[in-house]
Amino acid sequence: MRYVDEFRDPGAAKELVATIAALSGRLGRTMRFMEVCGGHTHTIYRFGLEHLLPEAVEFVHGPGCPVCVIPMGRVDDAIWLAERPGVIFTTFGDMMRVPGTTGNLQQAGARGADVRFVYSPLDALKIARENPDREVVFFAVGFETTAPSTAITLARAAAEGVANFSVFCNHVLINPPLQTLLEARNVRLDGFIGPGHVATVVGSDHFAFIPAEFHLPIVATGFEPLDILQSVAMLLTQYVEGRCEVENQYARVVRPEGNAAALRLMAEVFTPRDTFEWRGLGYIPDSGYRLADAYAEYDAERRFDLPAVRVADHPACECGAVLSGQIKPWQCRVFGTGCTPENPVGTCMVSPEGACAAYYTFGRLSRRPNTR
Numbered sequence: 001m002r003y004v005d006e007f008r009d010p011g012a013a014k015e016l017v018a019t020i021a022a023l024s025g026r027l028g029r030t031m032r033f034m035e036v037c038g039g040h041t042h043t044i045y046r047f048g049l050e051h052l053l054p055e056a057v058e059f060v061h062g063p064g065c066p067v068c069v070i071p072m073g074r075v076d077d078a079i080w081l082a083e084r085p086g087v088i089f090t091t092f093g094d095m096m097r098v099p100g101t102t103g104n105l106q107q108a109g110a111r112g113a114d115v116r117f118v119y120s121p122l123d124a125l126k127i128a129r130e131n132p133d134r135e136v137v138f139f140a141v142g143f144e145t146t147a148p149s150t151a152i153t154l155a156r157a158a159a160e161g162v163a164n165f166s167v168f169c170n171h172v173l174i175n176p177p178l179q180t181l182l183e184a185r186n187v188r189l190d191g192f193i194g195p196g197h198v199a200t201v202v203g204s205d206h207f208a209f210i211p212a213e214f215h216l217p218i219v220a221t222g223f224e225p226l227d228i229l230q231s232v233a234m235l236l237t238q239y240v241e242g243r244c245e246v247e248n249q250y251a252r253v254v255r256p257e258g259n260a261a262a263l264r265l266m267a268e269v270f271t272p273r274d275t276f277e278w279r280g281l282g283y284i285p286d287s288g289y290r291l292a293d294a295y296a297e298y299d300a301e302r303r304f305d306l307p308a309v310r311v312a313d314h315p316a317c318e319c320g321a322v323l324s325g326q327i328k329p330w331q332c333r334v335f336g337t338g339c340t341p342e343n344p345v346g347t348c349m350v351s352p353e354g355a356c357a358a359y360y361t362f363g364r365l366s367r368r369p370n371t372r
């Protein structure tokens with residue numbers, strides 16, 4: 001398959017693994033690289049990359065799985081919205097099984113709520129056009145990667161005057177949790193495999209604060225196995241050559257300045273929240289978007305009188321420690337027993353991008369020690 005097979009070529013992979021082994025041998029210590037994005041975690045375990053690399057290179061899983069970071073209270077709010085009379089609640093499929101305190105959206109549907117999964121916010125807008133006598137709410141989640149598609153949908157709804165459509169906005173930003181994690185200094189890291197999808201929108205220069213303030217390299221990285229291996233080689237090369245900077249491995253998609261049209265539209269439609277709650281990580285300043293005042297009539301939080309009750313995570317849940325790289329999924333006491341993809345306790349077991357789901361599906365027998 002063109003544009004995919006080239007990035008899964010076994011011969012090229014072997015060469016990169018040999019390069020990584022030689023570079024790591026020159027450094028003589030364990031190097032711990034955080035893959036920020038859940039898509040990278042999935043590729044690492046699906047293709048067994050961890051087992052190809054020398055013991056002295058360790059992957060640390062980061063906070064970049066959009067489904068994993070949504071707190072219980074926001075899921076409860078979503079269920080409350082779905083159960084309002086006359087509402088059609090639309091969501092991406094991943095969010096259907098994320099647990100709140102009273103179950104999940106799938107179970108709300110079984111109780112009688114009209115919950116429909118969609119592939120894009122434009123599908124939700126189409127449902128609104130087709131059902132003018134119903135209120136249609138879209139559950140918007142995701143980082144800067146998916147925020148532009150929500151913004152385009154809202155701009156279109158406003159242009160067409162679709163009055164029965166609104167968005168429950170839970171879009172989050174990637175830099176604030178990385179900043180918080182680095183300032184906490186409770187996880188030893190040597191660099192970042194940077195989130196390629198987010199970088200497509202915000203640009204690789206967006207991460208310049210990491211080398212500038214924290215003296216760690218970051219490489220914006222694609223999602224095929226060779227992308228990740230090349231990224232690891234680039235990070236190690238920076239150390240060998242005494243450099244510390246932002247590099248762009250994903251140059252076939254990512255520009256240093258990002259996507260100007262997407263950024264312009266996002267700035268028109270969204271405004272930063274003072275603070276936003278992240279599952280397991282608590283409140284992080286300036287880490288979420290709400291709808292700008294110009295789009296207030298499409299804001300489900302203003303259209304409906306949301307209870308907005310904040311609730312603590314399940315007492316057994318250690319998703320926060322997993323999302324901040326402090327523990328590996330198998331170190332959570334309910335991993336694979338009380339918490340499985342069929343019966344998730346925490347969000348990291350729900351989405352295929354979640355680290356716990358990746359370990360459970362592809363790597364649960366591998367238990368490399370955590371060297372932090």
Ligand code: SF4
Binds near residue numbers: 333336345348349
């Ligand atoms: S095993 Fe379940 S509860 Fe534990 S960290 Fe993973 S998702 Fe959360």
